[in-house]
Amino acid sequence: MGLVDKGRLPAPLTKLFNMSRSYSLWVYQWGLACCAIEMGAAFGSPRYDVMRLGVIPLPASPRQADFVCVSGTVTDKMAPAVKRLWEQMPEPKYAISMGSCANCGGPYWDSYSVTKGVDQIIPIDVYVPGCPPRPEALLEGIVLLQQRIKNEDMAAKWRGDEFTTLQRTRAVDAGEVDRDGELISATHSVSEDPTPDEAQTKPVYPPQPIIVGGGPIE
Amino acid sequence: MAPLSDDTSTETEAPAALPGDGLREGIIDNLRSHIGDAIVDTKITPNDDLWIRVTTEGWLAAGQALKDAGFTYFCFLSAIDWMPSPYGTGENDPDAEQKEPDTEIVQGYTGGETRMQVFARVSDLSRHVGVTLKADVPDDRSVMESWSRLYAGANWHERECHEMFGIGFDNHPDLRNMYLPGDFEGYPLRKDFPLLARMVKPWPGIVDVEPMPAQDEEEAPAEEKAAES
Amino acid sequence: MTLTDRQQLSYIASQAADARLNVELETEGMTLNIGPQHPATHGTLRIICRLDGEQVVWAEPVAGYMHRGYEKLTEVRTFPQVTSLVNRIDWLGSFANEVPFILAAEKLMEIEAPPRAQVIRTILFELSRIANVSLFLGDLGVQMGAITPVFLAFRDREYILNLIEGATGGRFHPNFDRIGGLKDDLPKGWIAETRGAVKKLEEFCDTIDDLLFGNEIFQSRMRGIGIIPADIAKDYGLSGANARASGIDWDLRRDQDLPLSYDLADWKVWTHPDGDSWARCWIRLQETRESCKIVAQLLDQIPAGPVMTKVPRIIKVPEGEAWVATENPLGEMGYYVVSKGGLGPFRVKIRSASFNNISIVPWALKGVYVPDVITILASLYFILGDIDR
Numbered sequence: 090m091g092l093v094d095k096g097r098l099p100a101p102l103t104k105l106f107n108m109s110r111s112y113s114l115w116v117y118q119w120g121l122a123c124c125a126i127e128m129g130a131a132f133g134s135p136r137y138d139v140m141r142l143g144v145i146p147l148p149a150s151p152r153q154a155d156f157v158c159v160s161g162t163v164t165d166k167m168a169p170a171v172k173r174l175w176e177q178m179p180e181p182k183y184a185i186s187m188g189s190c191a192n193c194g195g196p197y198w199d200s201y202s203v204t205k206g207v208d209q210i211i212p213i214d215v216y217v218p219g220c221p222p223r224p225e226a227l228l229e230g231i232v233l234l235q236q237r238i239k240n241e242d243m244a245a246k247w248r249g250d251e252f253t254t255l256q257r258t259r260a261v262d263a264g265e266v267d268r269d270g271e272l273i274s275a276t277h278s279v280s281e282d283p284t285p286d287e288a289q290t291k292p293v294y295p296p297q298p299i300i301v302g303g304g305p306i307e
Numbered sequence: 308m309a310p311l312s313d314d315t316s317t318e319t320e321a322p323a324a325l326p327g328d329g330l331r332e333g334i335i336d337n338l339r340s341h342i343g344d345a346i347v348d349t350k351i352t353p354n355d356d357l358w359i360r361v362t363t364e365g366w367l368a369a370g371q372a373l374k375d376a377g378f379t380y381f382c383f384l385s386a387i388d389w390m391p392s393p394y395g396t397g398e399n400d401p402d403a404e405q406k407e408p409d410t411e412i413v414q415g416y417t418g419g420e421t422r423m424q425v426f427a428r429v430s431d432l433s434r435h436v437g438v439t440l441k442a443d444v445p446d447d448r449s450v451m452e453s454w455s456r457l458y459a460g461a462n463w464h465e466r467e468c469h470e471m472f473g474i475g476f477d478n479h480p481d482l483r484n485m486y487l488p489g490d491f492e493g494y495p496l497r498k499d500f501p502l503l504a505r506m507v508k509p510w511p512g513i514v515d516v517e518p519m520p521a522q523d524e525e526e527a528p529a530e531e532k533a534a535e536s
Numbered sequence: 537m538t539l540t541d542r543q544q545l546s547y548i549a550s551q552a553a554d555a556r557l558n559v560e561l562e563t564e565g566m567t568l569n570i571g572p573q574h575p576a577t578h579g580t581l582r583i584i585c586r587l588d589g590e591q592v593v594w595a596e597p598v599a600g601y602m603h604r605g606y607e608k609l610t611e612v613r614t615f616p617q618v619t620s621l622v623n624r625i626d627w628l629g630s631f632a633n634e635v636p637f638i639l640a641a642e643k644l645m646e647i648e649a650p651p652r653a654q655v656i657r658t659i660l661f662e663l664s665r666i667a668n669v670s671l672f673l674g675d676l677g678v679q680m681g682a683i684t685p686v687f688l689a690f691r692d693r694e695y696i697l698n699l700i701e702g703a704t705g706g707r708f709h710p711n712f713d714r715i716g717g718l719k720d721d722l723p724k725g726w727i728a729e730t731r732g733a734v735k736k737l738e739e740f741c742d743t744i745d746d747l748l749f750g751n752e753i754f755q756s757r758m759r760g761i762g763i764i765p766a767d768i769a770k771d772y773g774l775s776g777a778n779a780r781a782s783g784i785d786w787d788l789r790r791d792q793d794l795p796l797s798y799d800l801a802d803w804k805v806w807t808h809p810d811g812d813s814w815a816r817c818w819i820r821l822q823e824t825r826e827s828c829k830i831v832a833q834l835l836d837q838i839p840a841g842p843v844m845t846k847v848p849r850i851i852k853v854p855e856g857e858a859w860v861a862t863e864n865p866l867g868e869m870g871y872y873v874v875s876k877g878g879l880g881p882f883r884v885k886i887r888s889a890s891f892n893n894i895s896i897v898p899w900a901l902k903g904v905y906v907p908d909v910i911t912i913l914a915s916l917y918f919i920l921g922d923i924d925r
Contacts, residue, residue: 136690
């Protein structure tokens, strides 16, 4: 894929590849606790079927997975296993953190044996809050992840950049933002602290992780 | 403590439940005939429950006597640390003035003389009765005899008790960590083990004194009266 | 020609191997690590097995991958907060976790919930038992490669979860029990809907009976495997269906005098003399049917009245110690609550059923073949939150 890593993929092909990638995701369920049951209901039950989104559960191994859905409490004893699992997955890979325990430690925020959020171990793309989140909430998280993938610059992902949206790449190419995210020119009006209304119209650099059902992090 | 319901009948599934709870008194007498003065104190709540405290040396003998008396079902074994937590219970607003934390060690039912006590519960399934057995753990050398050869289930419970409280168990076949990773330092369930997340970010107080949104005005004074009584 | 160290070592090893083969055909033991992430371990349980060929010589479960420190956390929370936390121990039958804790607190306060609340508590308790065990019945097939029952289980569980959500607001983790009663009364139409749902669950039990329990493969993989005699079961503290499958006639719903309404319904306790895996699974199936019967009978007998006694807004539970255990879906779950008159407990010892149920695994897995390891674990039925707390 010489076009991808050189960043010379034409826009229609980017759109095609992103669309196909987002509609053929293979999800590895890292189900630890109660959220695993809701994840099972979302993935396995005929009511909240996830396959209609193009997402297939139950890969044979993490090496065949596109993204991992970490659901449930991550304890300090389990954390090395999560890290090892993440390292086993090949790029491009994404992660959804499901439930409050995986987001931030949840109801066990003060426990001596709980990792306060799986994002201390692996980088997360979508946070799905809830205790446990309804299967529909997880499905919304997956839809948002699909939107993120559709909006992704594959060259940036290949390079391993932290921010991979197409808008970012366009802004870098237009000379408004440099590679590290510092604003060079002010042709885009970017306010320091965007309110939820403003965030709809004005793009925010760097893009915040997507939280289901909420606005930007305040 | 008074029985829960107004019903004074003692009709249960179990045989021989006499008024005045002869069943439980009979258990104590039976135990006393086997281990004699190892029993330090007892407490019966009639037709409800039974607590017996034994000496540290009589811990294993008491367990053996109970097992011979028909208490073959092993429920659990654990410990209590009676020292009040020096870090408080997080009930009060951290910004408000803190009063002096209580440091007096007061044990519960059947008393005690040491900071930590082990307690275990065994049941007799045919007579539908259970006993909570307690014993002091000596402050200077916190080691007890192991029950694992007596009740096989005590093996795991003693492992957990050891890693949570730091109480050793003599003659235990394999006393290593049950839950915590191998490099964990400290004994978490001791009261002087701090929860670090609470040290860093204390809970902003517990009591919510705002009235509930749908509360009627007439009900509020009645509730205040109930709270005062 | 000089050999590298590695070449020398491999040469020596091959000579030794030849020598061994010439003497006797010797096999080496293998250490098999099942878990902590494995579809068959119901969560993050790790079993280390030492094998001799296909037979297990020595097995050991390593728990603690879901240890969240419940007993320490309860010391810094108030009673209502502990109730909401405690829901998450046995996360499939979650209302059932709250009940013994609330009963222990009510015992210390010397109050009783009003009769309407007691009956509704019992109904919700049995509904959570049905929800829990129906997933067990579905999962049972997956352990052996039969995937269909899981989908049936998830579909039929949705009826129960809808009911619990309708009454309490949460599909899982209802957090509905309060000291002195329940949070709210039942919504309109709930009773009729529950009757319908219970009928559907009875049909589900019959379907699973046909699909699984009558199946030859299931029977040959479960009958006679993992026999646990009654005295060993009592020694380890096995409870619930595991104990009743070994012939121990003991059910805390019947044999205790708690303020729950089991005496209003006509139901029976199932036991089985065999003590093998099949018996454990079969007893759970029968118990689910029995629970459906209990719910159907209790629905006709809900008395009118309040659902909450008069308790102060800020509850301080008086000093004392109380032990309450109930027959939870997994077994005997009990709370030993020590209170010192504060807003929260001083110490709570959580006696969870699966901890004792899994402590028998080293004993039960000796000499067993590897596929039977999975089925024995499946039949013992544990939830990781219950083992690890």
